[in-house]
Amino acid sequence: xxxxxxxxxxxxxxxxxxxxxxxxxxxxxxxxxxxxxxxxxxxxxxxxxxxxxxxxxxxxxxxxxxxxxxxxxxxxxxxxxxxxxxxxxxxxxxxxxxxxxxxxxxxxxxxx
Amino acid sequence: xxxxxxxxxxxxxxxxxxxxxxxxxxxxxxxxxxxxxxxxxxxxxxxxxxxxxxxxxxxxxxxxxxxxxxxxxxxxxxxxxxxxxxxxxxxxxxxxxxxxxxxxxxxxxxxxxxxxxx
Numbered sequence: 001x002x003x004x005x006x007x008x009x010x011x012x013x014x015x016x017x018x019x020x021x022x023x024x025x026x027x028x029x030x031x032x033x034x035x036x037x038x039x040x041x042x043x044x045x046x047x048x049x050x051x052x053x054x055x056x057x058x059x060x061x062x063x064x065x066x067x068x069x070x071x072x073x074x075x076x077x078x079x080x081x082x083x084x085x086x087x088x089x090x091x092x093x094x095x096x097x098x099x100x101x102x103x104x105x106x107x108x109x110x111x112x
Numbered sequence: 113x114x115x116x117x118x119x120x121x122x123x124x125x126x127x128x129x130x131x132x133x134x135x136x137x138x139x140x141x142x143x144x145x146x147x148x149x150x151x152x153x154x155x156x157x158x159x160x161x162x163x164x165x166x167x168x169x170x171x172x173x174x175x176x177x178x179x180x181x182x183x184x185x186x187x188x189x190x191x192x193x194x195x196x197x198x199x200x201x202x203x204x205x206x207x208x209x210x211x212x213x214x215x216x217x218x219x220x221x222x223x224x225x226x227x228x229x230x
Contacts, residue, residue: 032217034218036221042223042224043116043202043221043222043223043224044155044202044204044221045221046218046219046220049218089154089155093217098143098160098162098206098217099145099157099160099170100145100155100157100219102154102155102156103154104152104153104154105154
């Protein structure tokens with residue numbers, strides 16, 4: 001079955017540091033890939049997505065590129081802020097299906 | 113436009129008690145979902161409803177039932193709560209096109225219900 005593997009956290013960074021959160025996936029078909037973010041005490045929000053190979057999703061300074069050859073969708077940001085502290089979830093959805101398969105989440109803690 | 117709403121926000125039950133978690137969306141979405149979130153486990157799908165009148169099991173359906181009351185509402189019922197059902201429950205909705213992928217397949221999440229079973 002489908003699965004998503006994320007690096008374990010917490011990831012602790014100082015403000016303005018570079019962020020990478022690794023995500024790899026296993027899928028039987030040709031999935032869409034997503035990054036969701038969960039701020040403390042809230043539900044999940046879509047951060048960015050990519051629907052085909054080599055697509056780059058971007059939002060709020062975050063980027064991720066759909067790499068079919070390495071089955072990866074790593075999340076990056078050039079300069080993190082304290083307000084980016086949250087839990088980040090990588091997820092996939094097989095084409096033609098509406099359900100999401102999530103990774104276990106990676107907590108990011110950014111200190112001033 | 114409230115998006116996805118869930119009630120209650122918090123609930124404490126004793127083992128064996130029953131309760132229903134309510135979810136409603138005002139985005140005219142066809143599909144709705146129930147997930148549970150546990151530490152170190154990510155989100156796991158309990159049940160989903162691809163369209164009004166249909167429901168299907170997800171990854172962890174045991175101990176739960178669902179009802180798609182109408183297009184807006186999708187409830188989750190615990191008939192006899194167990195401590196293993198202590199979790200945060202999220203409802204989500206979207207409007208996927210059958211066989212296709214576009215911006216409408218993004219799932220929109222509610223704020224969650226934190227349930228403790230003693």
